[in-house]
Amino acid sequence: MTRRVDLRSDTVTQPTPAMRDAMANAPVGDDGYAEDPTVNALEERFAQIVGKDAAVFVPSGVMANQIAVRVLTRPGDLIVAGRGQHVVSFEMGASARNSSVQFATLDDTNGALELSDVLDVIEAEGDHQPHVAMVAVENTHMPSGGTPWDVAALRALAQAIGGRPLYLDGARLFNAVVATGTSAQDFCAPATLVMTCLSKGLCAPVGSLLAGPAHMMEAARVERKRLGGAMRQAGILAAAGLVALDTMIDRLGEDHRRARQLAEAFSAAFPESNYDPATCRTNIVAFNHPRARQVVDELVLRGVEGGTVAPRRVRFVTHAGVSDDDVAYAVEVLRDFRPSAT
Secondary structure, rough: OOOEOOOHHHHOOOHHHHHHHHHHHHOOOHHHOOOHHHHHHHHHHHHHHOOOEEEEOOOHHHHHHHHHHHOOOOOOOOOEEEEEOOHHHHOOOOOOOHHOOOEEEOOOOOOOHHHHHHHHHHHHHHOOOOOOOEEEEOOOOOOOEOOOOOOOHHHHHHHHHHOOOOOEEEEOOHHHHHHHOOOHHHHHOOOOOOEEEOOOOOOOOOEOOOOOOOHHHHHHHHHHHOOOOOOOHHHHHHHHHHHHHHHHOOHHHHHHHHHHHHHHHHHHOHHOOOOOOHHOOOOOEEEEOOOOOHHHHHHHOOEOOOOEEEOOEEEEEEEOOOOHHHHHHHHHHHOOOOOOOO
C-alpha cells in the first residue's frame, strides 16, 4: 500500500491526548444561559490574548465571519475585501445570503490590500456608490500561501478608513504570531472584531472564537442564536480549545519549518510555476500551475495528498499530523515526479 501524507489542510488535525482528557473531565453547564464555566473560561482567555473586551465561542470559522458581517453591516452595505479571502470566496456566498451585503473585491495576490485601492472604493461613495460599512482582511492570508500581514500596514489601514470597522479574519492568526514575532494583541489592536479558528493548526476538534467590544459581543450572541450556533453543554468542546491555546501555539514553528522544506521541493519539481519558496513563511505551500488539478490527482496516487484553491492553483498544508519523516517522503516523491502528458 502506498504511504499517505495528508497535506490537504490543517483542518485534518486530531485532538491531542491532553485535549481528550480535558474534554472527558470538563465542568459544563448550559451555555445558552451563559452557565457553562469552561466556555466562559475559554472566551475570557481568548479575549485576554487578543486584547479585546469579550469573546464568543462558535462552532466554526465561517459562522464567526458571518456573525461579524451581521454585527458590522446592514443590508445593502458594501464590504471591502481581497478577492481571495475566505469570507469572499470560500463561504458559498454566505454573506449575500445571510446579510444581503455585497463585496468590493480588490487584488490580494500578495496577501495584503493596497491602501490606495481601499481608499478609492471608499471615496466612490461620493459618486452614488454603496456605503462601505467595513473593511475585511485575512491574517494569515491563505490563498497567497499563508502570508502574514505586516502590523504597521494594518495600523495604517485602520487609521486611513475613516472610523469604519476593520475586521480581522484571523483563522490562522497564531501562525502569523509565531512567524513574525508580533504579539496577538498587536495584530488585533487595529481591528474592531477578530476571529480565530481553534480547529486548524491548534488541533482542537471543533470551534472558533470571535472577540471585540462587549456590546458587540452581546449582539454577536444574538446573531449566533439566529444562525443556529447557540450550544448547550459546550464546555466539552471548549475544554479542548483551552488546551489548544495553552499548548499548541509555540509548536506552529515546526509546521512552518516543514512547509518551507516542501516549498523548496515543489519549486524544484515545477520550475514552470516560477514559485519562489521564500514566499512560504508559515504552513501553506501554494503556487500556480497550468495543470493544477492533474498535479494534485497524480500526487495522490503517489501518496502525497493536497488540493486546489482555484482551477490553476495548488495548495499543500503542514500541521501537527505531519512529521519530518512524512516531509522526507514527500520530498522524495517530488524529486522524480512530473505530470503525465495529456
